[in-house]
Structures are given as structure tokens and as C-alpha cells.
Amino acid sequence: MEHKFDIVIVGAGGGGLFAALEAVRTNPRVSVAVISKVYPTRSHTSAAQGGVNAALGNKDRDDTVDLHVFDTVKGSDYLADQDAVDYLCSQAPSVVRELENLGAPFSRFADGTIAQRPFGGTVKDRCCYCADKTGHTLLHTLFEQCLRRGVTFFNEYFLLSLEHADGDCQGVITLNMATSAIETFVAPVVILATGGHAKMYWNRSSNAAGNTGDGQAAALRAGIPLKDMEFIQFHPTGLRKSGLLVTEGARGEGGYLLNRHGERFMVRYAPQKMELGPRDLVARSMETEIIEGNGFESDAGSYIELDLRHLGAEAIKKKLPQIRELSMHFEGVDPIAEPIPVRPTAHYSMGGIDAHMAKTAVRGVFAVGECACVSVHGANRLGGNSLLDILVFGKRAGQEAAEEAPRRRALGIPPGAVAGMADEIRSYANPERYERYGIIREEMGKAMGDNVGIYRVEERLRTGVEEILALRERFRRIRLFDTGTVYNTNLIQILELKNMLDLASCVAITALARQESRGSHYREDFPRRDDGAWHIHSLCTMERDGEVRLGHKPVTMGKYSLETRSY
Numbered sequence: 320m321e322h323k324f325d326i327v328i329v330g331a332g333g334g335g336l337f338a339a340l341e342a343v344r345t346n347p348r349v350s351v352a353v354i355s356k357v358y359p360t361r362s363h364t365s366a367a368q369g370g371v372n373a374a375l376g377n378k379d380r381d382d383t384v385d386l387h388v389f390d391t392v393k394g395s396d397y398l399a400d401q402d403a404v405d406y407l408c409s410q411a412p413s414v415v416r417e418l419e420n421l422g423a424p425f426s427r428f429a430d431g432t433i434a435q436r437p438f439g440g441t442v443k444d445r446c447c448y449c450a451d452k453t454g455h456t457l458l459h460t461l462f463e464q465c466l467r468r469g470v471t472f473f474n475e476y477f478l479l480s481l482e483h484a485d486g487d488c489q490g491v492i493t494l495n496m497a498t499s500a501i502e503t504f505v506a507p508v509v510i511l512a513t514g515g516h517a518k519m520y521w522n523r524s525s526n527a528a529g530n531t532g533d534g535q536a537a538a539l540r541a542g543i544p545l546k547d548m549e550f551i552q553f554h555p556t557g558l559r560k561s562g563l564l565v566t567e568g569a570r571g572e573g574g575y576l577l578n579r580h581g582e583r584f585m586v587r588y589a590p591q592k593m594e595l596g597p598r599d600l601v602a603r604s605m606e607t608e609i610i611e612g613n614g615f616e617s618d619a620g621s622y623i624e625l626d627l628r629h630l631g632a633e634a635i636k637k638k639l640p641q642i643r644e645l646s647m648h649f650e651g652v653d654p655i656a657e658p659i660p661v662r663p664t665a666h667y668s669m670g671g672i673d674a675h676m677a678k679t680a681v682r683g684v685f686a687v688g689e690c691a692c693v694s695v696h697g698a699n700r701l702g703g704n705s706l707l708d709i710l711v712f713g714k715r716a717g718q719e720a721a722e723e724a725p726r727r728r729a730l731g732i733p734p735g736a737v738a739g740m741a742d743e744i745r746s747y748a749n750p751e752r753y754e755r756y757g758i759i760r761e762e763m764g765k766a767m768g769d770n771v772g773i774y775r776v777e778e779r780l781r782t783g784v785e786e787i788l789a790l791r792e793r794f795r796r797i798r799l800f801d802t803g804t805v806y807n808t809n810l811i812q813i814l815e816l817k818n819m820l821d822l823a824s825c826v827a828i829t830a831l832a833r834q835e836s837r838g839s840h841y842r843e844d845f846p847r848r849d850d851g852a853w854h855i856h857s858l859c860t861m862e863r864d865g866e867v868r869l870g871h872k873p874v875t876m877g878k879y880s881l882e883t884r885s886y
């Protein structure tokens with residue numbers, strides 16, 4: 320079946336939905352389709368807990384956009400592009416007020432203004448929040464508005480490939496998950512908004528199972544470079560057993576991190592910011608404490624304690640209700656009475672589809688949100704800046720797409736591309752194949768966790784690259800055991816695994832190549848930042864045979880020049 324639209328948006332998280340809303344608001348005559356592999360309100364944005372940054376000045380009256388820019392550039396370890404950061408931070412106050420006007424129920428101060436809490440790595444308290452369910456409320460608000468404006472949704476459709484003819488967008492090939500039929504969407508403009516890829520750290524990640532980087536992998540195969548893939552954020556406070564997230568807002572509200580001697584050890588690592596240092600620094604400090612034997616031991620592994628008890632029952636119930644629920648369900652601990660056992664968890668992908676102000680190298684293709692690298696987070700993202708990224712660049716892409724679509728024409732998707740995709744899917748069921756999805760997935764998670772984690776060193780990185788490449792080889796023999804056509808989840812898992820393996824090879828290869836420490840990328844063998852050699856973006860492209868090639872691109876500087884980063 321062939322569908323035709325002016326604009327096709329792949330992804331119904333906050334980035335995709337704001338793009339859709341803004342496209343129909345900018346030009347009500349353009350037809351807009353949103354494709355999503357999960358029902359829109361189950362998109363990962365709904366898991367965002369802590370909040371969204373904007374220099375509103377409701378808490379710290381002297382906060383400014385400039386201070387927000389500075390915090391973001393410093394937080395990125397000077398790898399962010401400053402033109403993009405300027406845009407992000409200058410748009411933040413208006414985009415948050417716009418969400419408020421659209422109906423997002425922000426928590427409030429006594430004077431009625433939007434409440435703001437402290438978040439890590441910032442000089443002012445500017446994180447706007449809806450208790451600890453910020454993403455959930457923003458996503459629902461945007462979904463309601465899209466429905467009201469007549470956006471067409473194709474839920475439970477899976478992106479298979481992005482198609483272009485000599486650099487002009489033609490549309491996408493998808494799989495209808497309910498029927499397993501291949502359906503094409505011809506469109507002169509496509510916005511990729513498919514979320515992050517930190518689930519490749521399968522065994523310890525805060526991400527939803529669906530954060531498998533499908534859009535990034537499709538872009539890579541379509542010839543669009545991926546940027547800064549080595550930068551994966553490990554969030555300091557994942558629950559000990561599951562890696563599920565305890566928001567930075569818990570430390571923002573005053574939570575302490577304690578080692579087994581009862582010491583607030585952050586005093587030795589970030590004496591000024593303490594628990595509210597940037598995430599890369601806090602996560603590394605926790606791991607160091609554990610490695611040096613200062614962590615707590617348990618059957619479920621070593622851990623650090625996050626103590627909220629001194630905040631009091633009322634504050635915990637009002638401001639951190641979800642954290643209390645998650646701690647009780649997944650650790651059997653009520654934070655009102657006991658500290659929460661936590662350990663760093665793979666959380667966010669700073670790298671992604673190379674895009675300048677949301678535009679990619681293919682004409683008519685935009686990329687926004689966590690799947691993209693525009694790049695505002697550089698080597699380390701500040702908490703609260705990702706929801707902002709999806710709103711600001713989602714909105715911008717939607718507006719530009721609506722202006723561009725009427726000027727462009729899609730010739731259509733070549734039948735050969737569709738047939739090739741059908742052949743690939745059929746080949747998975749070949750009875751001569753024998754490799755199992757679950758086994759390769761577990762080994763991928765372990766290879767990444769053991770070798771490409773918080774602390775990195777050449778020998779382990781080489782092992783990581785070799786293991787991931789070997790798994791990609793074994794994937795050629797993967798077998799689809801379920802040959803049904805109705806909601807074939809086994810097929811979807813295999814398609815997702817292929818994407819994760821391609822992206823994991825990019826992460827491991829770029830991590831091995833970057834011989835310095837910057838932000839989340841810490842090399843034990845190169846512990847210093849090396850601006851002379853490495854103040855540069857990494858690029859990955861993929862050859863036809865699947866080999867990953869490396870390239871580089873300069874960082875766009877602005878008013879803030881390189882400085883030593885301390886907190």
C-alpha cells in the first residue's frame with residue numbers, strides 16, 4: 320500500500336509531536352502524518368521525570384538566557400555548537416510558556432508562577448517541572464493538540480528505511496506491525512524523531528525497550544552521517560537492580576549521595592556543587608567510590624545510597640511521588656524511611672544524526688530530539704536540556720517543513736527498494752539460519768557495558784569493537800522463529816537488534832578513536848582533554864558492505880572560548 324503526504328514525521332515523542340503541531344499551525348493546508356511504533360502517549364518522552372530548563376527567573380530573579388547558554392556550553396565540555404545552544408536557550412522561556420498556554424499543568428510557586436528547581440551543573444535554579452512527571456504531562460498536552468488540529472496518526476508502524484533520490488527526500492518504507500505488510504509513505508519532507516539509542520546497553524539502562532536508534536540506523540544506511548556517537552550519558556542514579564531512573568530532581572530537592580561510611584563523598588569531587596555537579600562527574604565519582612571499596616555490597620551488585628529522608632514525608636509525596644513509587648515497587652524501599660540503593664545507568668545518547676538546526680545533508684530530511692545531534696549537548700548533556708531540545712528543535716523543524724513541503728516534489732519510492740526490504744525480511748525465516756535474538760542481544764549489552772562504559776581504556780575498547788563486529792557477523796545468521804503475520808514481535812525485535820548493532824559499532828569505534836577525555840567519554844589512558852587534537856566532532860558513515868568509516872567536522876564556537884571545566 321502507498322500513502323502520500325506533504326510531511327511525514329517518524330516518531331510521536333515530544334520532538335515529533337511538536338513538529339507535527341507546528342507544521343499544521345504554520346500551514347493548515349499541508350497534510351501531515353505521524354508514524355510511531357508505539358502508541359504516541361507510550362513514547363519515551365513520557366518517562367521524563369525531572370523537568371525542562373528555561374531562564375524564566377521565577378526562582379532566581381537574576382537568571383538570564385546568557386547564563387543558561389554558559390552552563391550548557393560548559394556542561395558540554397565545549398563540544399556543543401554555540402549557534403545551536405544560543406538558539407536553544409533563547410527560545411526556552413517562550414517555548415515553556417507556550418506549553419503552559421497549551422495546557423501543560425506545571426507545578427507552581429505560591430505566587431502562581433511556574434515552579435523551578437535546581438538541576439545539575441547550573442549556576443541558577445531554572446528547571447521547570449510538573450512534580451516528577453514532566454515528560455508525561457508535556458507529551459499528553461502535545462498529543463491532545465495534534466488530535467485537535469487533525470494530524471493523521473499511523474500507530475504501530477515500524478520505520479524500515481529512509482528513501483531519497485540523489486539527495487532529495489522521497490519518503491519512507493514501513494512495516495505495518497498489525498499485519499506485517501510493507502507500506503510506503505511518499506513525502507517530499509520527512510522529519511526523523513525516533514528517540515535515543517542508549518538501550519544498546521541492554522543490561523543496565525534507564526531507557527524503554529524501544530529506544531533502539533531505528534531512525535539513526537535508517538539515516539546511516541541512507542548515507543547521512545552520525546555525529547559524536549562515542550558520547551553516551553550515564554545517569555548517576557539508576558535503581559540498583561533494574562537501572563530504572565531516579566530523577567536528578569531528587570538531588571535537586573536536596574537528596575544526599577552516601578557511601579558505606581555514611582560520607583557525602585561528593586565533597587571530594589565537586590566541593591562547590593556537591594550532588595548537583597554535572598552528570599558525567601557525579602556518575603564517575605560514584606563508580607570510583609564503588610571501585611575503591613566504599614560502596615555498599617548486595618547480591619544485586621555494589622551500590623551507593625541516595626538519602627531523601629531529611630526532606631520529610633510531605634515533600635517526598637508532593638514533589639517526588641513517582642520516585643517513591645518506583646523505589647517501593649522495584650527495590651522494596653520507601654524513601655521516606657530508608658535510603659534508595661542506586662548506581663549509574665546508561666541514559667542518554669548525546670550523539671545522533673548529524674543535523675544543523677535540525678536540517679540534515681539530505682534535502683527535505685530533518686532530524687530532531689534525541690535521535691539527532693544538532694549539537695546542543697556536546698560531550699555531556701545537562702539535565703532538563705533534553706526536553707528543551709525536543710521542544711525547541713521539534714517546533715523549528717515543523718515550521719520549516721511546512722514552509723518547504725509545498726516547494727518540493729517527491730517522485731516516489733522505487734519498487735526495487737520495497738522488494739529488497741521484503742526479501743530481507745523473508746530471509747530471516749530461512750530454516751538454515753540458527754542464531755537466536757535473545758542471545759545476541761544479551762551479548763551486545765554485556766560487550767557494551769563491560770568495554771564501552773563509564774571508564775574506557777584502549778585494550779577494553781578494542782575488545783568491545785571486536786565483540787560487536789563479531790555479533791554483527793553472527794546477526795547475518797539470525798533466525799526468525801515466529802513466522803506469523805499478526806503483531807510479529809519477534810520480527811520487530813530482530814529489526815531493532817540489527818539497528819542497535821550497527822549503532823553500537825559506531826559508538827565503540829568512535830570511542831576507541833577519541834584519544835582524550837571529554838565529558839561523558841573518559842579514557843583512563845588519556846585522562847586529559849586534548850583541545851589541540853580533539854576539539855572536533857566525530858562523524859560516522861557506513862559503506863555498502865556495512866563497514867563504518869570515520870570523519871570529522873569542526874565545532875562552531877561563539878562567545879565562550881575553551882576553559883578548564885571545574886565545579
Ligand SMILES: Cc1cc2nc3c(=O)[nH]c(=O)nc-3n(C[C@H](O)[C@H](O)[C@H](O)COP(=O)(O)OP(=O)(O)OC[C@H]3O[C@@H](n4cnc5c(N)ncnc54)[C@H](O)[C@@H]3O)c2cc1C
Nearest residue numbers: 330331332334356363364367369370478514688689705706
Ligand atoms: C527515565 C528518563 C527520564 C528523563 N527525564 C528527563 C527530564 O526530566 N528532563 C529532560 O530534559 N530529559 C529527560 N530525559 C530525556 C528525554 O526524556 C528524552 O531525551 C526525550 O524525551 C526524547 O524525546 P524524543 O521526542 O526525541 O523521542 P521519544 O520520546 O523517545 O520518542 C521516540 C518516538 O519514535 C518512535 N519510533 C522509534 N523507532 C521507530 C520506528 N522504527 N518506527 C516508527 N516509530 C519509531 C517511537 O514510537 C516514539 O514515538 C529522560 C530520559 C529518561 C530515559
